[in-house]
Amino acid sequence: MNAPSHALLVRGANVISMDPSLGDLQAADVRIEGRRIAAVGQGLDGSGADCIDGRGMILIPGLIDTHTHLWQGPLKGLGAGMWGMGDYNRHIFPLRERFTAEDVGDATFATGVEMLDNGITAVLDFCHNVMTPGHAEAGLRAHDRTGQRVLFGYGMLGRFETLATDHPWRLEQVRGLQRERAGDADALVRLSVALASLEFAGLALVEPEIALARELGLPMTFHQNVAGQIHELHGAGLLGRDMLPVHCNPILDEELALIAQCGGGISFTPESEVGDGRSTSVIARAHRAGVTPSLGVDVPSRVALDLFSQMRLTFLLMRAEEAERERAAGRWPLVRHPGTPFIQPRDLLAYATVNAARAIGMGELLGRIAPGCLADLVLLRAGRYSPSLGDPAAHVVLQANVGDVDTVIVDGHVRKRGGELVGGAREAAVDATRRVRERLFGAAAPAP
Numbered sequence: 330m331n332a333p334s335h336a337l338l339v340r341g342a343n344v345i346s347m348d349p350s351l352g353d354l355q356a357a358d359v360r361i362e363g364r365r366i367a368a369v370g371q372g373l374d375g376s377g378a379d380c381i382d383g384r385g386m387i388l389i390p391g392l393i394d395t396h397t398h399l400w401q402g403p404l405k406g407l408g409a410g411m412w413g414m415g416d417y418n419r420h421i422f423p424l425r426e427r428f429t430a431e432d433v434g435d436a437t438f439a440t441g442v443e444m445l446d447n448g449i450t451a452v453l454d455f456c457h458n459v460m461t462p463g464h465a466e467a468g469l470r471a472h473d474r475t476g477q478r479v480l481f482g483y484g485m486l487g488r489f490e491t492l493a494t495d496h497p498w499r500l501e502q503v504r505g506l507q508r509e510r511a512g513d514a515d516a517l518v519r520l521s522v523a524l525a526s527l528e529f530a531g532l533a534l535v536e537p538e539i540a541l542a543r544e545l546g547l548p549m550t551f552h553q554n555v556a557g558q559i560h561e562l563h564g565a566g567l568l569g570r571d572m573l574p575v576h577c578n579p580i581l582d583e584e585l586a587l588i589a590q591c592g593g594g595i596s597f598t599p600e601s602e603v604g605d606g607r608s609t610s611v612i613a614r615a616h617r618a619g620v621t622p623s624l625g626v627d628v629p630s631r632v633a634l635d636l637f638s639q640m641r642l643t644f645l646l647m648r649a650e651e652a653e654r655e656r657a658a659g660r661w662p663l664v665r666h667p668g669t670p671f672i673q674p675r676d677l678l679a680y681a682t683v684n685a686a687r688a689i690g691m692g693e694l695l696g697r698i699a700p701g702c703l704a705d706l707v708l709l710r711a712g713r714y715s716p717s718l719g720d721p722a723a724h725v726v727l728q729a730n731v732g733d734v735d736t737v738i739v740d741g742h743v744r745k746r747g748g749e750l751v752g753g754a755r756e757a758a759v760d761a762t763r764r765v766r767e768r769l770f771g772a773a774a775p776a777p
């Protein structure tokens with residue numbers, strides 16, 4: 330995709346820069362030249378720029394999701410009423426084996442477009458549906474078409490029965506794909522390795538995956554659903570900040586300390602954790618331990634492609650955890666005291682922007698609105714009736730919804746404007762979802 334040579338000027342918005350030196354700016358302009366933010370401030374020069382009227386709106390860095398399985402988008406709703414991981418493992422996960430490469434391509438495209446529409450400008454796609462090499466190629470080609478910024482997590486966890494025998498071609502394909510793509514430093518779609526789960530594959534398979542990722546300079550991510558796995562990686566000398574563990578619900582506090590020591594983060598997927606009936610205390614424990622959390626939708630078969638609701642739910646889970654601790658300590662009714670409450674709504678916007686940018690290895694370039702950063706931005710209508718009083722970041726976390734997303738810019742390209750995706754992307758995504766459902770289920774929709 331060629332970088333645009335044109336300039337854009339977002340005029341007169343309430344800018345939440347998330348940049349410590351710039352802070353919030355009222356009625357400010359943001360000038361974009363090519364792929365990058367050129368200037369932020371009041372009364373900027375609009376000459377030669379396509380002007381976008383941001384008056385009365387809030388401009389935030391594009392939201393970044395650090396853990397979603399995009400192939401599940403067309404299965405939306407199938408996981409709605411499920412109870413625990415058992416239901417998921419019986420009814421949803423096995424469907425991946427019925428997806429052809431073409432299905433993965435269509436599903437990935439449709440899900441990426443819907444995310445963009447909802448203000449999610451970047452995503453770590455944990456693609457654990459690489460059943461054949463063609464599946465990975467189709468997923469990557471679909472990402473190349475959406476305009477979303479993507480870290481494609483090449484899934485090492487294939488069919489359980491053939492994990493070991495399939496392993497060589499997976500490693501070889503990662504090497505080949507990186508060779509093809511490494512030349513384009515400006516690429517919107519980049520490669521990473523979604524390691525096979527340790528509890529299924531064991532260190533014997535996972536260690537060569539880590540070695541390959543490090544040899545090629547690729548970031549890694551993995552599902553961490555069993556206590557002790559961080560200890561295991563650390564003990565083998567393998568733990569590093571280039572790995573993003575996901576969920577981490579049963580993680581031990583000593584393991585969080587190890588992640589903090591190496592400057593790493595975790596991806597927390599609140600609605601999915603609650604839906605699976607897992608403990609959610611990790612998000613507060615991680616924050617306190619100095620681990621930088623970020624957020625993900627995880628399973629579109631059950632969770633809406635919406636980071637506003639994930640920020641809100643996470644804030645409430647953390648407040649609930651804290652209140653429970655206070656009640657247990659006999660401090661009821663609740664009172665403020667030093668360090669309590671420890672979380673504010675603005676922290677959650679940091680999870681979905683600056684923290685998430687760091688988690689996908691782009692902390693220097695993404696997650697903030699500042700000169701030199703890549704131009705990934707979301708312009709939000711500030712409420713149909715009236716904006717919130719007080720902190721505008723609290724408005725984003727506690728009041729805003731996907732219907733407020735007016736304009737979406739990725740890499741300097743306008744992908745949505747005036748509340749509508751450009752270039753017929755929504756219609757193309759609807760068609761892609763319909764094709765996947767027809768091929769998977771025929772004319773009959775599956776029963777709940």
Ligand SMILES: [Zn+2]
Pocket residue numbers: 396398455552575627628
């Ligand atoms: Zn997951």
